Amino acid sequence: xxxxxxxxxxxxxxxxxxxxxxxxxxxxxxxxxxxxxxxxxxxxxxxxxxxxxxxxxxxxxxxxxxxxxxxxxxxxxxxxxxxxxxxxxxxxxxxxxxxxxxxxxxxxxxxxxxxxxxxxxxxxxxxxxxxxxxxxxxxxxxxxxxxxxxxxxxxxxxxxxxxxxxxxxxxxxxxxxxxxxxxxxxxxxxxxxxxxxxxxxxxxxxxxxxxxxxxxxxxxxxxxxxx
Numbered sequence: 001x002x003x004x005x006x007x008x009x010x011x012x013x014x015x016x017x018x019x020x021x022x023x024x025x026x027x028x029x030x031x032x033x034x035x036x037x038x039x040x041x042x043x044x045x046x047x048x049x050x051x052x053x054x055x056x057x058x059x060x061x062x063x064x065x066x067x068x069x070x071x072x073x074x075x076x077x078x079x080x081x082x083x084x085x086x087x088x089x090x091x092x093x094x095x096x097x098x099x100x101x102x103x104x105x106x107x108x109x110x111x112x113x114x115x116x117x118x119x120x121x122x123x124x125x126x127x128x129x130x131x132x133x134x135x136x137x138x139x140x141x142x143x144x145x146x147x148x149x150x151x152x153x154x155x156x157x158x159x160x161x162x163x164x165x166x167x168x169x170x171x172x173x174x175x176x177x178x179x180x181x182x183x184x185x186x187x188x189x190x191x192x193x194x195x196x197x198x199x200x201x202x203x204x205x206x207x208x209x210x211x212x213x214x215x216x217x218x219x220x221x222x223x224x225x226x227x
Contacts, residue, residue, distance in 0.1 A: 002048040007031045008038040009053040021106040035059035039067055047074055049113055054080040069095045075116045136164050146207040155180055159195050163222040172219035
């Protein structure tokens with residue numbers, strides 16, 4: 001298995017810490033501090049994953065990723081001092097696999113590296129493992145569908161997360177109201193129907209089909225074969 005990890009960050013303290021943690025985990029990290037050097041390194045050698053800072057001195061990490069995606073599908077984890085949702089969306093749309101705001105735990109980054117590489121191996125030809133249709137990231141308040149991170153409102157995220165955490169289980173509108181809209185001063189049960197409608201539209205925009213099932217007179221569920 002390829003264990004080479006490229007760390008692209010111009011802050012020595014961060015790069016050295018990640019280098020140490022990854023090396024103790026059995027990886028073979030290399031560090032560069034400029035985007036252009038990263039692109040040259042990626043052309044010269046085969047890396048299993050790239051940890052890429054957005055704020056580089058010579059070029060944006062977004063530009064590095066955009067250039068990289070022209071010839072490589074190597075997994076990318078973005079590091080950034082900014083936590084704006086728009087930055088995260090841009091990064092993921094460029095083809096990043098994860099997004100970690102600073103400050104962060106180096107051990108958490110190492111854990112994410114291992115998780116991404118496991119997913120990458122499970123998708124290789126001949127592997128028996130099946131990648132779930134949905135990916136729920138509670139800590140990041142985000143959900144991916146068919147490999148695409150969805151742009152969701154707060155209540156859309158909470159509603160879909162409630163269904164995903166109970167695959168195949170029918171949740172009544174009243175129960176969903178308690179779980180999702182517990183802090184709302186006044187909400188009606190038809191609010192659930194309205195949010196299910198917008199969720200279905202966003203899911204269909206990614207992939208045809210409807211993983212949310214309507215149970216007339218009972219409520220909604222997420223199909224168990226999608227999680």
